[in-house]
Amino acid sequence: METAREESAQGSEDDAAQEDATSVADVSVEVATVDATLNKLCRRYNRRRRRAKKIKKKNPILDLQNLAILITVVVFVIVVIMWSLLWVFIFRRESNSGVYFAGMFRVANVEFIPEYRHADSSEFVSMANRIQHVITSVYRTSSVSRLYKQTVISDLSNNNQGGVLVHFWMIFVVPHLKGPSVCEDCVSAILKDSVHMSLKNRSSVGFLQGLPVDIDSILVNVALRSDYSSTAVGSxxxxxxxxxxxxxxxxxxxxxxxxxxxxxxxxxxxxxxxxxxxxxxxxxxxxxxxxxxxxxxxxxxxxxxxxxxxxxxxxxxxxxxxxxxxxxxxxxxxxxxxxxxxxxxxxxxEEQCMNMIALPAGPGDAGVITSPFNPSLLPRQCSCTWMFQMPSSALGVALRFQNYMLKLKDLQNCEHGWWKVNEIIYCGNYVDHSTVFRIPAQNPEVVFRCSSRSAAQPFSATYSSYNTSQPCPEGHFLCSTGLCVEKFRRCDGLDDCQDESDEIFCSKPPKICESSSPLHPLYICNGEMDCSSGKDEINCTQETSCSGVSYQCGNGACILKKNAKCDGLPDCYDRSDEKDCACGNPTPSKRVSDSAATQQRIVGGINALEGEWPWQVSMHFSGQLYCGASALSDEWLISAAHCFSKERLADPRMWMAHLGMLNQGNAKHVAEIRRFVVHEYYNARNFDYDIALVQLKKAWPSSLAQYIQPICLPAPSQTFTEGHRCWVTGWGYRSEQDKVLPTVLQKAEVSIISQSECKRSYGAISPRMLCAGVPSGEQDACRGDSGGPLSCQAHSGGRWFLTGIVSWGSGCGRPNLPGVYTRVAKFIDWIQRHIQNL
Known part of the structure; x- marks a missing residue:
């Protein structure tokens, strides 16, 4: 099973996340009021007593008055204390036991009048009382009748489907030690079941004790007491x-x-x-x-x-x-x-999004289709239909998207758009490159429906006609993304197709060093001596056309040298390749003994040394190790998106970053988290774009530079040939079956695996992923290592670069199933854009 390499947080989450906690300040105010009253009365009594002593006369009437005052004070104090205790331990407890729900449904066959928009109007009050009485009657006769307290109608609004849309609050009192809990689905089911019993003739409108209600419009969500008090009438x-x-x-x-x-x-x-x-x-x-x-x-x-x-x-x-x-x-x-x-x-x-489009027979873009309300974000619900008409049966429609792609629907729901093209269902997904979707039909009908849980990014596509018998021009290669590239670009080391379909399963180009013809671009200036004569590594500072396999200097010029960044040699004319190189240069302590280094193994790993991997970070959720990360600067870390993408994991207050740590529990610096920046295109189904930035609340001190140091970010052109040795580090499990985490940071040496081999192992590998491991599987990352670094050196003794981020894999340490890492070089612009702008 393909799984993210994360460690499940231990222990259940605090139930108080669903309701507000008791305010200590509220209780202390009451107690302070009692104390102040008591002191004030006592001071008044003492002053009178002192005056009585000065007079030095025994007046029985005054003694009776003082006694009456004293008794009054004592009784008053006892009453106030009893009331305060009653409020704190009974009424306050009942308030804190309140469970709040926000809900809505549509009342059909009822005409909306403008007075319903004003909560103080008699018309609103009359309708609200009617609805409130109906809801109360339903729950008073339900299985949760003892817990039900009240319903409050918040708003009545008109509705595009007709009738009146009702927005309401429901409050239940659930003692902490008595009675069952009230679940969201249970409360909703009570309303739906009451309506469902009266449905007839496949209509969605039934009767809630005589009130016509659309069962499809019923929605109930657990809410916070603070939301209820903040939106209450009179706020x-x-x-x-x-x-x-x-x-x-x-x-x-x-x-x-x-x-x-x-x-x-x-x-x-x-x-x-x-x-x-x-x-x-x-x-x-x-x-x-x-x-x-x-x-x-x-x-x-x-x-x-x-x-x-x-x-x-x-x-x-x-x-x-x-x-x-x-x-x-x-x-x-x-x-x-x-x-x-x-x-x-x-x-x-509201407008009906339906278009009839007639395409010309000639080549070239004919027009543009856009998402509804473009350039606004897509709403949660929408629908659009485009009907294309072609002048010839030999022509089809080609849709070229800028940041979007269509794939055949599988057993899962479509999360970013549902498409029906000639009765075939597709799902949309966001990507950071262009794609072309071809429809080989003369008069196709294309239906789009929004399917995101919230507002999504808009899309646009240019449409044109194409020859169904020959989708690409002569001399071109058809990519899996639908793009057409020249055939001579196949297997040239450049990802022209944007999904590597022009580069995978290519035979390794021959090293023809003696010929006068130029070497294959893969061998030129890659940092390795591929020719004995060294001709492949000369003139590497020579300027060349900019591409994915050339290094771009700060002035915009490109040179042949691929791994020029921070290699100790100024290769660019403006020396920009050696700027910002205070990174990736650890000073590890000496090894104590070989036996100590092999005491604990994590899928073939050994104990790391103090200061050996100073960029390694341990990310703790609710006090427990959950993921790893790498330090990029004194303020920013980098990790995997899947560590923080789920709702319960997205709260930075639940996380702590442990830096400069060899043994768990002995971090040199522990930092709170300010925020996460998860990649906007992260796909939780296939772990594409599995990358996230972590911003610390407070920078780690420079005095800890020996133990905490950033790792170098690679250049977009960074390349390592198949078999290049790198290291993966972390405190994750030692095997799939292991239930005890190691205390000492572990390291394991793995080799870079070609994309072709990676795809043979897993199939669904994007260009933003890379594989690393060993054929036997004995060295690998595992659960708990997610988000941690795959660290590589371009050459022995050089600086360390963050080549990969632990992302996913099939189990841990299985033969011929290597670990899959996020390819960091693909995200350099994204990383720098966020770090510099935020």
């Missing part, structure tokens, strides 16, 4: 805006320069329209939405299942997104500081 930080006229822009501006802010803006528009939100500028501190965030919901309540998009980073260029109906909720969470949001929203009338 001071909830604003409602209405767009009644299509295409009229309504400005939105939010400023938070005087402290923290947590507010909501509810947007609605006229029936038959959708809402387009445009974010022009958003100044926040990037923190993975933990502190500063703008969350956009496809509803009027903060429901997890209706999240349209989350802004977790500053926005400089405008971004727009579209709702699926005529409602939208903006949830702002801004911490202290000068935080600014500027944007606008407008109503857009």
């Amino acid at each position: 001071q930080c909830v604003d409602k805006l209405y767009a009644g006229v299509p295409d009229v822009s309504i400005p939105l501006n939010v400023f938070s320069s005087w402290g923290g802010l947590s507010c909501y803006i509810k947007l609605t528009s006229a029936p038959g329209s959708v809402i387009r939100l445009t974010v022009k500028s958003f100044r926040i501190d990037p923190s993975d939405c933990v502190y500063d965030a703008l969350t956009v919901y496809d509803s009027l309540l903060p429901m997890r299942g209706m999240i349209l998009f989350r802004f977790c980073e500053p926005v400089s260029a405008p971004i727009s997104l579209v709702s699926t109906s005529n409602v939208m909720l903006l949830s702002f969470r801004l911490t202290q500081g000068n935080k600014i949001f500027q944007g606008l929203f407008q109503a857009l009338m």
Whole structure:
């Protein structure tokens, strides 16, 4: 089974993640109030007592008054203390035991009136009371009747499908030690079962105790108590805006320069329209939405299942997104500081996306098709149909996408677009290169439907006609990506097809050193003496045309030398190849003894030395080793995307980075995490684009340079021939069956394997992956090593480069099934863009 090499976090997650924790500050305020009252009354009594002593007269009336005051004070203090204890231990406990749900459904066959938009109108109150009574009746007679507390109708909105869309809160009281828990699916099922019993004639509308409800519209999500209190009627930080006229822009501006802010803006528009939100500028501190965030919901309540998009980073260029109906909720969470949001929203009338396209017979691009609402992000739900008409049965339609590709649908759902082309289903995926999809039919019908859980990147494609009997021009090779490249480019060492289909399964080019004809580009200036005469390694600083196998200098010029970066020789005219080379040069301690080095083995590994791999980082989730990482600078680490891509793993507050560590538990520096940057095209199904950046909250001190040092990033042209020896390191398991992690950092030597052999082993290998291992499988990475480095030297004694990131594999240490690594050289521009801009 192909698995990511990650270590499952141990222990269950805290149940308090689903509700707010008890506030110690709230309790201390009550206690302080009692103490203050008691002290105040005691001081008053003591002053009167002192005055009585000064008079030195025994007045029985005054003694009775003092006694009455004393008794009153004692009784008052006892009452206050009892009430405080009652509130803290009973009422407060009941409040903390509350489980909150946000939900919505459509009431059909009911006419929406404008007064429903105002919660203080008698019409709203009347309808809300009716719906509330119905929901209460359903749950009072259900299996959770003892736990049900109340329902609160938050909003009534018009709906593009007709009727009234109801947004509501439900509250259950679940004592921590008594009664069963209330699950999200259970609460939703109670509503659906009540409606399902009355469905007739395949209609989706049934009756909820006489209330016509669309069963397909029922959605219930667990929510936080803070969300409920923040959006409740009468809240001071909830604003409602209405767009009644299509295409009229309504400005939105939010400023938070005087402290923290947590507010909501509810947007609605006229029936038959959708809402387009445009974010022009958003100044926040990037923190993975933990502190500063703008969350956009496809509803009027903060429901997890209706999240349209989350802004977790500053926005400089405008971004727009579209709702699926005529409602939208903006949830702002801004911490202290000068935080600014500027944007606008407008109503857009719904349009049928259906196009008839007639193509000319001649060559060349004929036009462009785009995703709905382009250049806005794709909504969660949408549909578009294009019907092409060709002038001849010998012609088909070619769609050239810029950052998108179509593949036949398998047993899994389509996560980035569902396509039907002449009754055949395809799934869309985002990539960072062009692809061509050909339809060999005269009059094809192409249907597209949105299928992402949230707003997705838009796409566009140029369409043209092509000869179905000869897709590519004469003298060209047809790539698996649909691109056409010249035949002479096959097996030239360059990935012209963008998926290596022109480079795999090529016979190794001969080394013709004695001939006057030039050597194959693979052998020229690759750092190895392929010809005894050395002719392949001369004139390597000579400028050449820029390509994937040439090194590009800082001034834009390219030279023949492939591994010129940080090799100790200034090869570029501007000497840019030797800049930023304070990396990859460890100073390990001396080995204690050979026997100590072989005490613990991790799939053929041995103990590392102190300071031998100073860029190695151990990433701990909830206090346990989960993944590895590599240091790129004093602020940034690099790891695998699959370590942080799941929702429960995306919270940086749950992670700690242990740097400068040989033995687990003895790190020289432990750092909190500020944020993760997971590659936007990461594919959890095949681990393509499996790369992520990790930003530390605080840089590690320079005094620890002996133990903590960044590893060098390779140049995009970096190349290592098959068999080149590299090292993989980590604290992962020693075998597939092992259940005990080693305490000492392990290292194992592995060899680079050709892409052809890699594809023979696994099949689905992208150009952004590489394989490394040994034929016997005895040296390999395993679970717990994910995200760690595959470190390589271009030559003995040179600097170490981060050639790969531990990504996935079939088991651990299996023969002829090497480890699969993320090819770092393919992501240099992506890495530098994020590190320099953030």
